[in-house]
Amino acid sequence: MKVAGWIVLGVLACASAAHANGPDDANAGLAALNAGDYDRAISLFDRALASGQIQGDDTEVAFACRGRAYLKKGDYASAIVDLDRARRIKPDDTDAQNDLVAALADTIPLSSIPGAPRNASISASRPAAKPNALGGLLGALVAGAVAGVQQGLQNADQDPQGPN
């Protein structure tokens, strides 16, 4: 994957030697991200996204990568914005999902939720340790979700601590 990436980068560099463009910037941004140069990666993805020359899933990748760069810098607010945009385009990008959850988890610590156990584990895109532990609970405000709540109701006697 990595080798193929650099080959295409080379092709792109030859194809547009005279001027930078969206695809070039995006690929350069990806290289900067992987090299740990997050400020440069953000700048390059800014330019790539502003160019209007990348579309569809490629746009998702650009948002996801810029979101990761923000996350690595500790700019959670910007990371959430970008990663949420990536999620809208491609909901099943597991890398972006995990990054979004990481940014959200840093923004809403468990200690800020009354009644939440401090040892709760964070569920992202990875499968739950016990596949049916949540009983399919979407866990939203309203989306308390039928199955999980039903399971909670059914297990009322066995689990008096509720979410704790």
Added chain:
Amino acid sequence: MASVRPRCPRLVLTGLAAVAMAFAASARAGGPEDGERGLTALQSGDYEMAVKLFTRALEDRRMIRVDRALAHLSRGKALLALHETARAEADFREAIALKPNDADAIAALADAQKPAASVSTAVAPPDASEQHGPAGDPWGLLASMAGRYYWYEAPGDDPNAAWLHLEWTPDGQAMTESLQSRKNRLLVGRFQIEPRSRKIIGAVVVKRQALYQTLDVGESAMTQYGFEQAAPVKSVSRLQADGSIDVNDAVYRAGAWQAYRHFRLVEVSRDDLVARGLLSAK
């Protein structure tokens, strides 16, 4: 700082398509190009940008009739997401005028014309003592639910087995929620504003699992997005004319959202819960 796994290098643009774009796109701007960019903005949830781009696209005479219809339809969707219903309806009508049998446009217009339940008239206001949150945008429907109690009615289950409650935090900057049965607290959560985008984000804890989500909240409807056991999930809540809230959950599989469960929240007074012995009178 959360640890972040190194992202697997991926191609931003691949193969011939990338090369073709590098030659073709340069600095062009205009109707068709703006239309394409508008679709990308709409898809990514950048509704303001989508409206700007479609507006610019529609000013371009190169846009042929079918593309103009699509631009109007798409701008209407972006406007609807921004809760500008009247302008959205006008766009949907224009799209239908340009392409009379466009099922998407017809459905979009019908959806926009659905009478939105009025929070102020459909639901009695909560106690003044509980009204200390920043009502209105961006909290929308959530603000109208704060301070209230709701039965959680799942199909086939006891409709009075569990109740949901939301309330503002003392500083009025966030909202907490709890879902409780007679013996258990089934879920606890928190919602707050993400400062940069002014969108609502949330976290809930169920069975020692913390789940995080982002929300699109309107006055009478909202959508919550999260992840559950390796699958993207979303939950769409709509306020009904009788003050109840219908909730439909969907999971993203095989490239599409698939509905998989439904439940309803029906308001119950605190006094009723106290009378049933479910809450203390304090």
